[in-house]
Amino acid sequence: MxxxxxxxxxxxxxxxxxxxxxxxxxxxxxxxxxVNRVDTIIPELSLPEKVFRSFEGLADTTFVRLADFSDGFAYDLRYATTNNFLKEKVYDCAECYTRVKTAKALLAANADFKTKEVRIKFFDCYRPNSVQYKMWEIVPNPQYVADPKKGSIHNKGGAVDITLETLDGEELDMGTDFDFFGKKAYHDNTDLPQEILDNRKLLKETMEKHGFWSIRTEWWHYNLGVASNDKVANFKWPCDE
Incomplete structure (x- = not known):
């Protein structure tokens, strides 16, 4: 039965x-x-650079070193040098970290840029809040440096300062250097040669297409919209001796 x-x-x-x-x-x-893999976000055929690691298993808020996931970017991380508006080195060593969701968006944007024979070049990425305090001590002016008590989106791992360069390493003319504080760096300044306006337009429109937004006074600065509510962090990356 x-x-x-x-x-x-x-x-x-x-x-x-x-x-x-x-x-x-x-x-x-x-x-x-x-399954949270980079190739589910960017089709393999549209990703010309080599991907070293997968994002699988990583939370969107995890900090990652961008170079561990792609060899397709260029770097000139100014705050690890004295070639910046502070005239002081405030990073112990040059590294570009972001949160995972920012890294994914940057990979997608860079794949888009590469179809036009250019790539992203970084001036600054995630910035520990302790570094924000260092910068504030040197230039305590909210017009140029975010108040570290509130922090900036750089401190949240959701902002980058960038330009574009050709695949041969020649920077596109954006009209001013990075961290030029004046109207010539404003997005709404149209009193510039057409080549510069076209270069800024390419940068801005492509980044916005992939979830970033700009600020009016700095052509190089981009925030990932979905990162604005993340917490200010003080994660510090290791430096090789």
Whole structure:
């Protein structure tokens, strides 16, 4: 008798599964969306640079070193040198870290730029809040440096300072150097040669397409919109001796 009861339960279970195919599909879709790989965000064919690591298993708020995920960017991290408006080195060593969600958006934007034979070059990325305090001590002016008590989106891992360069390493003319504080650096300044306006337009429109937004007074600064609510951080990256 028990044998027939087991068979009957099995038949009922099979029927139930067949009657709910949508639930099975939903479960499969749910599992598929849990796979958080860079190649699900950027199709492989549109990603010309080499990807070293996957984002799988990493929360969107995790800090990552961008160079560990792509060799397709260029770097001139000014605050690790004295070639900046502070005239002082405030980073112990030059590294570009962001949160995972910012890194994903940057990879997508860079793949887009590369179809136009240019790539992103970084001046600054994530900035520890302790460095923000150093900068404030040197230039305690909110017009140029965010108050470290409130922090900036750089301190949240959601902002980058960038320009564009050709794939051969020649910077596009943006009209001013990085951290030039004056109207010539404003996005709404149209009193510039057409080549400069076109270069800024390419930078701005492509970054905005991938979820970043600009500020009016700095052509180089971009914030990832979804990062604005993240917490100010003081994570410090290691430096090789």
């Amino acid at each position: 028990k044998y027939f009861q087991y068979v009957a339960c099995f038949i009922l279970l099979v029927i139930a599964c067949r009657e709910n195919p949508s639930q099975n599909r939903e479960a499969k879709e749910s599992m598929k969306h849990k």
